[in-house]
Amino acid sequence: MSYQRQAQPKPGQISSPCAACPVRPLSICGVLSLDELQHLEKIVRPVSLANSQCLFQEGDPADHRFNVTEGCLRIYKLLPDGRRQIIGFLFPGDFLGLSITDSYAYSAEAINSATLCRFPRNQLQDLIERFPQLEKRLLGMASDELAIAQEQMLLLGRKSAKEKLASMLLMLSRRAARRIQIDNPIDLPMTRNDIADYLGLTTETVSRVFTQFKTNGMISLEPDHKVRLRDMETLQELAEGF
Amino acid sequence: MSYQRQAQPKPGQISSPCAACPVRPLSICGVLSLDELQHLEKIVRPVSLANSQCLFQEGDPADHRFNVTEGCLRIYKLLPDGRRQIIGFLFPGDFLGLSITDSYAYSAEAINSATLCRFPRNQLQDLIERFPQLEKRLLGMASDELAIAQEQMLLLGRKSAKEKLASMLLMLSRRAARRIQIDNPIDLPMTRNDIADYLGLTTETVSRVFTQFKTNGMISLEPDHKVRLRDMETLQELAEGF
DNA sequence: CGCTCAGTTGATCATTATCAACTTGGGTGG
DNA sequence: CCACCCAAGTTGATAATGATCAACTGAGCG
Numbered sequence: 443m444s445y446q447r448q449a450q451p452k453p454g455q456i457s458s459p460c461a462a463c464p465v466r467p468l469s470i471c472g473v474l475s476l477d478e479l480q481h482l483e484k485i486v487r488p489v490s491l492a493n494s495q496c497l498f499q500e501g502d503p504a505d506h507r508f509n510v511t512e513g514c515l516r517i518y519k520l521l522p523d524g525r526r527q528i529i530g531f532l533f534p535g536d537f538l539g540l541s542i543t544d545s546y547a548y549s550a551e552a553i554n555s556a557t558l559c560r561f562p563r564n565q566l567q568d569l570i571e572r573f574p575q576l577e578k579r580l581l582g583m584a585s586d587e588l589a590i591a592q593e594q595m596l597l598l599g600r601k602s603a604k605e606k607l608a609s610m611l612l613m614l615s616r617r618a619a620r621r622i623q624i625d626n627p628i629d630l631p632m633t634r635n636d637i638a639d640y641l642g643l644t645t646e647t648v649s650r651v652f653t654q655f656k657t658n659g660m661i662s663l664e665p666d667h668k669v670r671l672r673d674m675e676t677l678q679e680l681a682e683g684f
Numbered sequence: 685m686s687y688q689r690q691a692q693p694k695p696g697q698i699s700s701p702c703a704a705c706p707v708r709p710l711s712i713c714g715v716l717s718l719d720e721l722q723h724l725e726k727i728v729r730p731v732s733l734a735n736s737q738c739l740f741q742e743g744d745p746a747d748h749r750f751n752v753t754e755g756c757l758r759i760y761k762l763l764p765d766g767r768r769q770i771i772g773f774l775f776p777g778d779f780l781g782l783s784i785t786d787s788y789a790y791s792a793e794a795i796n797s798a799t800l801c802r803f804p805r806n807q808l809q810d811l812i813e814r815f816p817q818l819e820k821r822l823l824g825m826a827s828d829e830l831a832i833a834q835e836q837m838l839l840l841g842r843k844s845a846k847e848k849l850a851s852m853l854l855m856l857s858r859r860a861a862r863r864i865q866i867d868n869p870i871d872l873p874m875t876r877n878d879i880a881d882y883l884g885l886t887t888e889t890v891s892r893v894f895t896q897f898k899t900n901g902m903i904s905l906e907p908d909h910k911v912r913l914r915d916m917e918t919l920q921e922l923a924e925g926f
Numbered sequence: 927c928g929c930t931c932a933g934t935t936g937a938t939c940a941t942t943a944t945c946a947a948c949t950t951g952g953g954t955g956g
Numbered sequence: 957c958c959a960c961c962c963a964a965g966t967t968g969a970t971a972a973t974g975a976t977c978a979a980c981t982g983a984g985c986g
Contacts, residue, residue, distance in 0.1 A: 519834065519835075519837075519838045521838070521842060521843075521924070521925030522924065522925055522926055523925060523926070525842045525925065526842070527837055527838040527841040527842045529834045529837055529838075540826075540827055540830055541827050541828075541830050541831045541834070542823075542824065542827045543827075543831065547831050547834060547835075548834060574816055574819070577816070577819055577820065577823060578819065580823055581784075581819060581822055581823045581826060582784065584782075584823060584826035584827055584830060585782055585783050585784045585785075585826055586783075587830055588782055588783050588826060588829055588830055588833060589783045589785065589789050591830060591833035591834065591837065592761065592771045592783070592789060592790060592833065593761075593789075594837055595761075595769055595771055595833065595836055595837060595840055596761045596763070596769040596771075598837055598840035598841045598884065599769045599840045599881075599883070599884030600763060600767040600768070600769045600884065601763075602973080602974095603973080603974070633931095633932065633933085634932070634933060634934095635932080635933095639841075640841075641841070642840065642841030642842065643974075643975090644974075644975055644976080645932085645933075645934095646933095646934080646935085646974085646975075646976080646977095647973090647974055647975075648933095649932095649933060649934055649935080650934085650935080650974090652933090652934090653934075653935085682763070682764065683763030683764055683765060683767065684764055684765070844941080844942095845941080845942070875963095875964065875965085876964070876965060876966095877964080877965095885942075885943090886942075886943055886944080887964085887965075887966095888942090888943075888944080888945095888965095888966080888967085889941090889942060889943075890965095891964095891965060891966055891967080892942095892966085892967080894965090894966090895966075895967085
């Protein structure tokens with residue numbers, strides 16, 4: 443693909459950015475030494491996305507892998523009549539492209555404005571051959587993703603609407619903590635519709651459950667898409683299915 | 685764990701079984717040469733399970749990895765009140781233990797009588813360090829599993845009961861073909877209850893949908909837990925959500 | 927200042943769950 | 957070898973969760 447070889451952005455803009463990257467320890471890059479990182483830097487290109495901008499669509503040739511550095515993305519699959527299932531939300535440090543087929547098996551869109559590191563698939567593969575710890579790390583990440591996906595199947599197949607929302611709020615809080623961000627109040631950059639399509643519900647149901655949680659004093663909505671978790675114990679019990 | 689060091693079974697029973705193993709090409713072992721296979725044989729022990737016998741439970745220390753050689757298993761997660769979600773069915777060639785945590789994140793049980801190869805986790809890990817192609821293969825398998833899990837999330841979150849069952853029947857047919865087994869009629873070793881817990885439905889609903897499919901001429905039930913798919917086109921359309 | 931889109935709330939509907947009765951079939955003991 | 961037994965499966969009646977349809981509110985933005 444010709445666009446892999448575009449000119450680098452202005453030098454000052456990306457001079458050794460990896461070394462200072464705050465999400466490096468969370469991501470695949472965390473297993474490389476500063477020396478080794480330079481090889482990664484040679485093949486990486488930054489990508490910026492605006493609100494709702496599409497990164498790729500299901501079926502596109504999977505020429506790149508990505509690393510989220512800022513913002514939040516949704517990845518989803520569609521049925522022909524428009525029904526949508528959101529497979530996951532991606533935050534800084536998350537890697538995009540573990541499923542290694544020739545075409546993407548899902549679509550990816552920015553939720554708010556986001557930035558990513560983009561790696562040409564072939565060149566990243568070469569680096570993986572050269573630095574086997576990258577492969578090990580990818581396997582670890584794939585394994586984690588798998589466990590998360592299995593938990594989500596339990597949620598989608600067997601939890602009630604209330605249990606689903608409680609599970610999601612706690613998941614977001616835990617993931618924020620893992621990124622060393624504020625885990626309460628949590629940030630909810632996605633819309634009610636996104637939440638619904640992630641939990642296998644409708645916008646209306648999600649809205650109603652939010653209202654219930656508010657009136658029960660379990661959460662409160664704060665400005666700027668923030669949700670404060672006020673009764674962790676009840677939320678946890680709901681999420682775990684008691 | 686002490687039981688990793690039990691005496692080997694009688695020599696005649698497992699003398700170089702891997703070389704002749706019919707599922708080897710499907711599984712992790714397929715990437716090793718005959719020479720390299722001998723190292724794997726040294727650490728493997730056969731396991732036999734009877735109907736409904738449990739291999740391990742969610743939360744047990746994850747001391748082993750497994751490779752299914754015969755039969756069919758179900759892996760599932762439970763909620764405290766007994767609600768069950770079946771995460772997947774395992775057939776010959778499937779690998780069990782990709783999620784590498786210290787304890788199993790789900791339970792595994794035989795559906796009919798089954799046999800597996802059991803690898804002590806540490807020793808398998810040593811072999812992976814020694815033969816990096818094993819790691820590559822594991823990553824490939826994890827990546828496939830992830831894609832399957834994502835497809836299942838779409839099913840659980842957004843498909844109707846009919847669409848769910850059609851999807852499952854076709855999946856079983858495709859997987860049988862991949863194992864070079866008869867893909868029509870398909871074998872359904874699991875109960876209606878298993879199917880329900882896999883699709884996020886109840887036994888009754890599964891049964892009703894089966895009846896509908898039969899009366900529409902889309903399938904017919906044959907002796908010995910076999911289902912003949914008679915109208916692939918309609919099944920496929922249903923499964924894909926048209 | 928109004929326009930648009932996200933979110934909320936209400937009324938009604940539909941799919942699937944639940945509860946219950948009945949049938950079938952495979953396996954076992956007489 | 958047959959008859960019985962129990963688990964699995966089917967079918968029916970009713971209920972409930974969440975979907976759908978519709979109206980309204982409010983926040984952000986040109």
